[in-house]
Amino acid sequence: xxxxxxxxxxxxxxxxxxxxxxxxxxxxxxxxxxxxxxxxxxxxxxxxxxxxxxxxxxxxxxxxxxxxxxxxxxxxxxxxxxxxxxxxxxxxxxxxxxxxxxxxxxxxxxxxxxxxxxxx
Amino acid sequence: xxxxxxxxxxxxxxxxxxxxxxxxxxxxxxxxxxxxxxxxxxxxxxxxxxxxxxxxxxxxxxxxxxxxxxxxxxxxxxxxxxxxxxxxxxxxxxxxxxxxxxxxxxxxxxxxxxxxxxxxxxxxxxxxxxxxxxxxxxxxxxxxxxxxxxxxxxxxxxxxxxxxxxxxxxxxxxxxxxxxxxxxxxxxxxxxxxxxxxxxxxxxxxxxxxxxxxxxxxxxxxxxxxxxxxxxxxxxxxxxxxxxxxxxxxxxxxxxxxxxxxxxxxxxxxxxxxxxxxxxxxxxxxxxxxxxxxxxxxxxxxxxxxxxxxxxxxxxxxxxxxxxxxxxxxxxxxxxxxxxxxxxxxxxxxxxxxxxxxxxxxxxxxxxxxxxxxxxxxxxxxxxxxxxxxxxxxxxxxxxxxxxxxxxxxxxxxxxxxxxxxxxxxxxxxxxxxxx
Numbered sequence: 376x377x378x379x380x381x382x383x384x385x386x387x388x389x390x391x392x393x394x395x396x397x398x399x400x401x402x403x404x405x406x407x408x409x410x411x412x413x414x415x416x417x418x419x420x421x422x423x424x425x426x427x428x429x430x431x432x433x434x435x436x437x438x439x440x441x442x443x444x445x446x447x448x449x450x451x452x453x454x455x456x457x458x459x460x461x462x463x464x465x466x467x468x469x470x471x472x473x474x475x476x477x478x479x480x481x482x483x484x485x486x487x488x489x490x491x492x493x494x495x
Numbered sequence: 496x497x498x499x500x501x502x503x504x505x506x507x508x509x510x511x512x513x514x515x516x517x518x519x520x521x522x523x524x525x526x527x528x529x530x531x532x533x534x535x536x537x538x539x540x541x542x543x544x545x546x547x548x549x550x551x552x553x554x555x556x557x558x559x560x561x562x563x564x565x566x567x568x569x570x571x572x573x574x575x576x577x578x579x580x581x582x583x584x585x586x587x588x589x590x591x592x593x594x595x596x597x598x599x600x601x602x603x604x605x606x607x608x609x610x611x612x613x614x615x616x617x618x619x620x621x622x623x624x625x626x627x628x629x630x631x632x633x634x635x636x637x638x639x640x641x642x643x644x645x646x647x648x649x650x651x652x653x654x655x656x657x658x659x660x661x662x663x664x665x666x667x668x669x670x671x672x673x674x675x676x677x678x679x680x681x682x683x684x685x686x687x688x689x690x691x692x693x694x695x696x697x698x699x700x701x702x703x704x705x706x707x708x709x710x711x712x713x714x715x716x717x718x719x720x721x722x723x724x725x726x727x728x729x730x731x732x733x734x735x736x737x738x739x740x741x742x743x744x745x746x747x748x749x750x751x752x753x754x755x756x757x758x759x760x761x762x763x764x765x766x767x768x769x770x771x772x773x774x775x776x777x778x779x780x781x782x783x784x785x786x787x788x789x790x791x792x793x794x795x796x797x798x799x800x801x802x803x804x805x806x807x808x809x810x811x812x813x814x815x816x817x818x819x820x821x822x823x824x825x826x827x828x829x830x831x832x833x834x835x836x837x838x839x840x841x842x843x844x845x846x847x848x849x850x851x852x853x854x855x856x857x858x859x860x861x862x863x864x865x866x867x868x869x870x871x872x873x874x875x876x877x878x879x880x881x882x883x884x885x886x887x888x889x890x891x892x893x894x895x896x897x898x899x900x901x902x903x904x905x906x907x908x909x910x911x912x913x914x915x916x917x918x919x920x921x922x923x924x925x926x927x928x929x930x931x
Contacts (some may be wrong), residue, residue: 425582
């Protein structure tokens with residue numbers, strides 16, 4: 376049984392890492408950046424809801440912390456502090472607030488486009 | 496196999512960051528003996544720390560993480576739609592898919608908050624009944640035969656639109672499903688008037704709100720917890736156009752659309768049109784179920800600046816949706832010959848009352864042409880419109896459609912009133928056309 380689990384995990388990591396061969400911002404199937412912490416994010420968050428719900432959102436650190444608290448209220452198992460820190464850092468790094476000069480980096484990010492800019 | 500190796504949590508993270516992943520990327524090119532050692536290393540880390548193993552087994556990482564992206568597979572029965580999420584299921588139509596005057600089931604958007612109930616997936620009516628209770632003279636418990644047998648049947652084409660349709664257009668970006676323009680549809684529903692059922696029950700003078708309770712489980716299947724339970728003021732519930740529907744386009748409600756029974760509160764945000772109903776509760780106060788309180792489906796009482804922080808007490812519940820329209824033909828980036836007039840068409844709708852007119856522009860709003868607008872087939876259906884456009888010469892043009900309601904209010908040109916949850920973006924739809 377454990378052998379099956381082990382090879383599954385290896386498969387997961389291999390799948391995710393193969394994506395990494397394709398370009399600079401390599402992404403997992405749900406659009407999450409294929410960073411070494413990605414499997415932890417997918418397993419923590421993806422146990423309840425689609426990982427798409429992460430890539431839909433761009434938030435600052437404060438807002439992501441509040442989100443994790445809300446997720447705990449919704450039934451997410453509390454992580455050890457170091458795991459929690461890794462997940463939070465990942466979210467802030469790759470799903471941080473969009474900036475004017477930062478082009479669309481994920482399938483869900485909208486370019487910072489103002490149809491009608493307000494000038495002084 | 497008992498292991499004496501017990502790495503600390505930090506060591507595990509080190510392995511996540513370092514050796515595991517860098518080796519995994521070369522896994523496929525490893526010689527078998529190296530692969531066996533790699534698996535052994537994984538085994539050591541997996542076997543010893545209870546916390547990490549707990550995470551993996553509890554979270555069910557293996558089946559889910561290995562699942563092919565739902566985006567690539569598509570949701571069965573909704574393959575043409577743009578999938579925003581598969582858990583919960585949220586999918587919207589592209590504009591061109593909504594060209595039909597009645598939206599077919601496979602092209603109608605889906606917005607779920609929790610999971611689809613087993614009963615809906617199985618199409619199973621056994622032990623189902625609708626309870627009507629609260630501020631009523633008589634509690635009702637109606638099974639489907641009683642519901643269908645006791646009240647006059649009605650069949651209407653009704654628009655359901657998500658309150659957050661267009662959310663992706665807001666800047667700064669807000670949280671929530673990033674719908675673009677396709678979280679709307681107009682299907683034909685068959686059922687009974689909610690008013691008739693409530694009259695049978697006898698609504699007391701103390702009644703203020705109607706609340707729905709449904710069978711959908713939360714994402715983590717927490718017993719006794721509902722993902723959503725909203726409602727409408729009793730006046731809206733008693734409106735003759737508010738339906739309890741069991742059929743969508745001539746077939747029983749599909750599982751993702753609320754089998755066996757749903758509410759349709761046309762003209763109000765889609766979340767008021769509860770699905771998978773089991774109970775209607777007439778309340779003596781504004782309902783306070785999940786997604787009814789806080790800032791859910793609420794907008795600031797007074798307009799705010801983009802990005803402004805708004806205290807919770809300064810929000811109000813959304814009622815009727817604003818006037819809106821869609822260009823459903825041609826597709827964005829269509830190419831046409833200068834000589835031919837280009838027929839442009841779509842639909843227009845309004846949360847309260849009819850759409851009075853639709854105008855179309857090809858010069859960024861400098862001049863407008865009146866489109867031919869049909870009357871709705873019944874109240875709260877959308878109204879189809881079309882217009883033949885003549886272009887002055889070849890080039891790149893934007894075509895915009897602007898609907899105006901009976902009060903003379905039309906759609907804004909820019910994305911209107913930023914609000915923290917990104918509701919009510921009824922800005923004009925713009926497509927680009929190239930004339931060659």
